[in-house]
Amino acid sequence: MAINLGKDPTLLISLSLLEILLVLLPALIASKVEKKSLLDELKEMGFQRKPTTLRKMLLKVIFGLLIGTIFFFVSGYIISFFVNFIVQILFGAQFVTEGINNAISTTPINPTIIQLIILMVIQVIIIAPCEEGFFRGFLIGKSHNKMKLLYSIIFSSFIFSLYHVPPFFVPLSTIVTFFGYYFSFGIFLSLTFVLFKNSLLPSSIAHFTLNILILLF
Structure with a gap:
C-alpha cells in the first residue's frame, strides 16, 4: 500500500521539520565519539561561513540553481531509463507497477497558498x-x-537513495524501481559538493x- 504523506499538508510540514535531526543526531553522536564540541562537528559538516568573494558566492548560487533546474528537466528521462530499460527488462512490468504503486508520495494534495509557501520555505532552510x-x-x-x-x-x-526509498517502509x-533516480541525484549533488x-x-x-520545482509543477 502506498504511503501518501501529501494528503495532509499540515502533517507533511510537521514531518519535514524533523529533518533537522539528520544534522543534530549525527553531530551529537560524533561529538561524543570524537571528543569534540557539537559546534565543531557542525562546522565540519559545512555549517560555517567561509571567507569568500562576491564573485565566488554568485558562482555557487548560479551553479546550484542551474544543476537543480537541469536535473528537474532531465529527471523524467532518468526515471524512464532506469525503469523501462533496466528494472522492467530485468524484473518485468508487474514488478515495476508494484514498485510505483507502493512508493511514498510527498506531493501535497490541495494545499493552501500559505501551506505551499511554508513547504517551500522549509525546503530552503531545513530540508x-x-x-x-x-x-x-x-x-x-x-x-x-x-x-x-x-x-x-x-x-x-x-545511503541518500535508501533514505528516500526506506527498506522498512x-x-x-519500490526500492529497485526508484533507486537509480535517487542515486543519480545523489551523485550530482556529491559532485557539486566536491x-x-x-x-x-x-x-x-x-x-x-x-x-x-517538483512542488510547483
Whole structure:
C-alpha cells in the first residue's frame, strides 16, 4: 500500500521539520565519539561561513540553481531509463507497477497558498541544508578519511537513495524501481559538493531548486 504523506499538508510540514535531526543526531553522536564540541562537528559538516568573494558566492548560487533546474528537466528521462530499460527488462512490468504503486508520495494534495509557501520555505532552510549537511558534509567528510573520494561519493549516494526509498517502509520493488533516480541525484549533488571544495551552498541550492520545482509543477 502506498504511503501518501501529501494528503495532509499540515502533517507533511510537521514531518519535514524533523529533518533537522539528520544534522543534530549525527553531530551529537560524533561529538561524543570524537571528543569534540557539537559546534565543531557542525562546522565540519559545512555549517560555517567561509571567507569568500562576491564573485565566488554568485558562482555557487548560479551553479546550484542551474544543476537543480537541469536535473528537474532531465529527471523524467532518468526515471524512464532506469525503469523501462533496466528494472522492467530485468524484473518485468508487474514488478515495476508494484514498485510505483507502493512508493511514498510527498506531493501535497490541495494545499493552501500559505501551506505551499511554508513547504517551500522549509525546503530552503531545513530540508536541503540538513540533507546536504548529513549526506554530503557528514558522510563524505567522515568516510573520505578512510576511503577514496570516489568510494565516499558512491557510499553517500547509496545511503541518500535508501533514505528516500526506506527498506522498512516500502517493498523491494519500490526500492529497485526508484533507486537509480535517487542515486543519480545523489551523485550530482556529491559532485557539486566536491567541486566547490566541500561547500554546502551550491548543493543545497540545487537540492531545494529541484524540490521546489517538483512542488510547483
